[in-house]
Amino acid sequence: MPSESSIQRLSSNGRLSRAVVHAGTVYLAGVVAREKTPDVAAQTADVLAQIDALLAKAGTDRSRLLRVTIWLHDIGDFAAMNAVWDRWVDAANAPARATVESRLAGDGANLVEMMATAAL
Numbered sequence: 001m002p003s004e005s006s007i008q009r010l011s012s013n014g015r016l017s018r019a020v021v022h023a024g025t026v027y028l029a030g031v032v033a034r035e036k037t038p039d040v041a042a043q044t045a046d047v048l049a050q051i052d053a054l055l056a057k058a059g060t061d062r063s064r065l066l067r068v069t070i071w072l073h074d075i076g077d078f079a080a081m082n083a084v085w086d087r088w089v090d091a092a093n094a095p096a097r098a099t100v101e102s103r104l105a106g107d108g109a110n111l112v113e114m115m116a117t118a119a120l
Contacts, residue, residue: 010057019054021120025066026058028116036109040077043111044084051116062088064119065095071113075101081112 011018020027031050033043055061072081078099089095095116104110 008058010054019058021058024120026055026060026118026120028054028118030071030113030115032104032106032110032113038111040072040074040080040111041084044081045088047112047114048084048088051114055116055118058118058120060118060120062118063090063093065090065093065116066119067096067117068098069115070097070099071102071104072099073101073104073108073111075099077111 005023008021009017009019010021016029018029018031028051031047031054033046034050035042035046037043052062055064070081072078081099095118104113
C-alpha cells in the first residue's frame with residue numbers, strides 16, 4: 001500500500017496524468033469527449049463515463065466526489081448538460097461544483113470539459 005506521502009500517477013503520457021492520487025485524494029485532469037459530436041448531451045455523457053472509469057481505476061467512485069469544475073463552449077448548453085449530469089450524479093453525495101463558459105482547447109469541437117477531485 002502506498003504511503004500517505006506517495007504520489008501515484010495514472011494514465012500518464014509525458015505531458016499530463018489523467019489522474020493523480022495523493023494523501024487520500026484523487027485529482028483528475030480535464031476530461032473531454034472522445035467523440036466530437038455536435039451534441040453537448042452526448043459529449044457530457046461520454047465525459048461522465050470517462051470520469052467513472054478514471055475514478056474506478058484510482059479506487060473510488062462518483063459518491064466520493066468532492067469538487068467538479070465544468071467548462072462549456074456555450075453557456076446556452078447549460079440546461080442540456082445539466083439534464084445528463086442530473087441523471088448521473090449521486091444526489092445524496094453531490095460535489096461542490098462550478099460551471100463557466102470558456103473557449104476550450106482544440107479545434108472548436110469540444111463542447112464540454114470537466115475536472116474532478118474525489119476522496120479515496
